[in-house]
Amino acid sequence: MKHEYSHYFSEVVKDLKPSGIRKFFDLAASMEGVISLGVGEPDFITPWGTREAAILSLEQGYTSYTANAGLLELREEISKYLSTRFGVQYDPTNQIIVTIGASQALDLAFRAILNQGDEVLIVEPTFVSYAPLVSIAGGKPVAISTSPENGFKVTPEQLEAAITERTKAILLCSPNNPTGSMLNKSELEAIAEVIEKHDLIVLSDEIYSELVYEDEPYTSFAAVKGMYERTILINGFSKGFAMTGWRLGFLAAPSELVSVMLKIFQYTTMCAPHMMQHGAIEALRNGYHEVETMRASYRRRRNYMVQTLNEMGLDCHMPGGAFYVFPSIKSTGLSSEQFAEELLMQEKVAVVPGNVFGESGEGFIRCSYATSMQQLQEAMKRIQRFIETIKINRKEKCPAEVSN
Template sequence: MPVTKSYVAKSVEAMRPSGIRKFFDLAAGMEGVISLGVGEPDFVTSWSAREAAILSLERGFTSYTANAGLLELREEIVSYIHNRFDVTYDATEEVIVTVGASQAIDLAMRAILDPGDEVVVVEPCFVSYVPMVELAGGKAVTVGTRGEEQFKLQPEALKEAITSKTKALLLCSPNNPTGAQLDKEDLKAIAAIVEEHDLIVVADEIYAELAYDIPHTSFASLDGMRERTILINGFSKGFAMTGWRLGFVCAPPELTAAMLKIHQYAMMCASTPAQYAALEALKSGMSDVEEMKKDYRRRRNYIVQSFNEIGLDCLMPGGAFYVFPSIQSTGYTSDQFAELLLKEEQVAVVPGSVFGKGGEGFVRCSYASSMEQLQEAVRRIDRFVNK
C-alpha cells in the first residue's frame, strides 16, 4: 500500500533552509570564487592543541567521558571564565561541555521553554536562533536594531517586545552578523529590564575573544545577572576550532541539571579527543588567540575603510570577524546584490535578509580571509558597484 501522507513534522516542514548554505552551494560549483561568506577563522588550530588530541588517541583515550565533559576541562573552563570575564562557576555542577556552542543554545531552549513561551530574539541575528526557539516549542519575538544606532539593542525596543508570555532574551555580543558589541553600560540598561520582568538571558558569547577596541563584558558578570544567565561560549571562533565541534554552557545548578538530562539522552558527551585538544588550548593557546586577534583587527580596519571609499556605507564593528555594509545605494535588494556579485565577479557574500527583516539592504562579509584575498575581493566589488 503506497504512503499517502507526509510523516514530516509540520514545524520542520515550515522551516526554511539556511540562507547561508544557499550561497555556499552556489559558490561551490564555480571556479575562482573568493568567499567572504564563511563564518569561520582561516587560521589553523594551534599545534599544541592538535598534538594533545593526537596524544590522547595514541594513549587510547577513546571512550566516553562524563556526560558533562572531562572534569579537568570543566575546571579549566571555570578558571578561564573567571580570569577573562570575572565570573565564577562550580566545575562539578554549573558547566557542561557541548558539541559546539549551537548545541549549548539548543539545550538551553529545550530546558527552559514550555509550549507558547516567548523568547525575545535581537535581529539581525544568527540564522539558527529563531528555528531553535521554535523547535523547542517556543515563540520567537524578534526585535530589530538599526545601523543608525550601531545595531545595538535599544532598551525601549526591548520593553515593547516583552509580554506576559516572555520567558527569555537571546542576546549575542559581539554579534553575528553585524559585529556590534554591547559595552558595559549598554548591558546594564538591558539587565535592569531583565530584572524588572523576571527574565532569563541566554547570552551567546562565542565571539568574546574577538573584541577589538574595548574588553568584552560578560552579561553574567553584571550585578544580579549570574543567576539569570545561561552563558554560552566555545572554542570555534576564538581558538580556531570550528571542525572540532566543542562548546560549553555555564549556568546555575538548576538549569545545568535540566540541560544535562537532555544532553545525556540526545548526545551522551562531546568528542573525547576534541576535549583534550580544548584543554590544551586553554592552557597554552592564549598567545595564539592574541596573534589571531591582532591580524583580524588589521583586516577589519582595511575592509571597513575600503567599503566606505567604494560608496558602501559600513560601520566599524566592535568584534567578531564580520562587516555589514549597506548596499542600498546600489538599488538592489540584498539577494539581488549577492547573486549578481557572485555571478559577475565571483565574490560570495551573504545577503543580510537571511539574518532577519532588519538585515535587508545589507550584506554580511567575513574578513576571516587572507589580506591578499580581501584586497582582490575589494577590487572586484569596487568594479561591480561602480559599473
C-alpha cells in the same frame, strides 16, 4: 510509485526554511575562482599544540565515553578561563557542560526552559539558527529590529516595547553575528534593569568574546550585577581558538539550570568526543598567545574592510568584534539577494544577503574578513568593479534620474 512522506513530518520542522548562508556557500563551492566572504570560519588552522594534544590522546587510547558533562579536567580549565578572563565564577562539578559546539548549548537551553508558546526576544539582524531553535523547542521567536543609526544595538526601550505576558527569555549575542556590534558594560547594565524587572532568563551567546577590538574590556553578561542568577552563558572554541571543525562548545549557568539541561544531554548525546576534549584542555592552558595573534590580524583586516567599503560608497559601521562587516547596499538599488547573486555570478565574490538574518537585514550584506589580506584586497577590487557596472547600467537606463 513515489511514497508521500509529508504527512509524517513535524509541522514545526516542515515550516523551517533552509539556511540562507548554506545556499550561497554551496553555490560558491560549485564555481571555480570564487573568493568567499560568506562562511564565518577562521582562516587560521588550529594551533599545533592543540592538535598534538588530541593526537596524543588517541595514541594513549582515550577513546571511551567521558562523564556526560565532559571531562572534569576540561571543566576545571573552563572554570579557570571564565574566572580569569571575564570575572565570573562557575563550579566545574555542577555548573558547566561541555557540548557539541555552542549551537548544541543553545538547543539544550531552549529545550530546558521553554513551554509551548513561550516567547523569546531575539535581536535582529541575527544568526540564522536562533529563531529555528526556538521554534523547534516549542517557543515563539519575537524579533527586535536594530539599525546602523545606533550601531545595531538593542535599547532598553525596545525591550520594554517587545515584552508581553508570554515573554520568558531574551537571547543576546555580543559581539553580534552578522553585524559585529558589541554591547559595552553600561549598555548591558541598562538592559539588565529591564530583564530583572520582568524576571526573564538570558541566553548570552559569547562565542565571539575573544574577538573584540575596542579598548574597553569585554563584559560577560553573567558579570553584570544581578544577572549571574538568570544567565545561561554560551561559549566555545570554534571562533577564538580556531577550532570550528572540532565542534566543542560549553555552557555555564546556575546548577539548578544545568541539572535540567544535563538530563536532556544525557538522553540525546551522552558526551562530547573524548579526544577533542583533550585538545581543548591544551588550548586553554597554553594556546592563548595564538588567540592574541589571530585577534591582531583580524583587527587589521577589519579596519581595511570598513575603510574600503565606505570609500566605494557602501556605508559600513565599525564593528566592535567578531569577524564580519555589514555594509549597506541600498545605494545600489538592488535587494540584498539580488546584490549577492549578481556579485557572485559577475565577479565571483560570495557574500551573504542580509535578509537571511531577519527582515531588518534587508538592504545589507554580510562579509566575513576571516580570510587572507590578499584575498580581501582582490575581493574589494571585484566589488568596486561590480558597483561601477551597476552605476553605468543605471545611467544608461535612466540618465536624467541618475544626473539628478
